[in-house]
Amino acid sequence: MTSFTVNGRDVDLDIDPDTPLLWVLRDELRLTGTKFGCGVAQCGACTVMLDGMPRRSCVTPISMVEGSEVTTIEGMEGPEITAVQTAWEAIDVPQCGWCQSGQVMSATALLQQIPSPTDEDINNAMAGNVCRCATYVRIRQAIHDAAKTLEG
Template sequence: MAKLTVNGEEVTLDVPEDTPLLWALRDEMRLTGTKFGCGIAHCGACTVMVDGMPRRSCVTPVGSIDGGFVETIEAMEGPEAEAVQNAWTNIDVPQCGWCQSGQVMSATALLRMNRAPTDEDIDNAMAGNICRCATYVRIRRAIHDAAETLEG
């Protein structure tokens, strides 16, 4: 059993401590915005924020974050999240959309830490997120546009 705060709500998950956070979110809490991609933390589709940092939920045991704060794509808030979501829409970043929740989570985390990222900063922050549709150029452009929006 683990006690967490998920999207601002305190929850107690009655699951084994080694249950991946991804399955607790999707199966127990019905928060299906976080996607299963590879199951080995290589694709980034399952990215959520744990205590403010991006984390691959497919390999994060619920027991390892007991008492932690989890933010999923369903509750992304704040100026960075809004700027990223608007840029994603304006540039038509998604194609199939499967990886997009993880992409948005990682981009938002980057902009929360660095509001003026270089191409290298973006590439480093997004390196663990795979897009099968290869929208990487649009993703980078959207992050730059979101950063410009935040700069005013």
């Protein structure tokens, strides 16, 4: 039995301990905002918050999250995620959309740690999130825009 919380709710699962958190979220809990893109921590589509820090759920065996707090895009709250999503929507960042949950999660994590990131900060934080549609120009712009709204 593995016990942890997802988006503030208690979860107890009797499941193969090697099952990646990604597939637990999707197949068992039906939290489908977290996406599968590569399975090997190369693309970032599966990014969630694990105890408040960004984490690739595809390389996170469920045994590892015992007692932890998992937050998916469905459960994110706070000024940073709001600013990020508002900025994303204002300039229509997504194209196909598959990577965007992960992009939004990583951008939020960045702004939580660096409220006014430089282009280099953005490159470093977002380099693990692949967008096959290459919406990168707008991702960069939206992160800067979100930072400005957070400044108030």
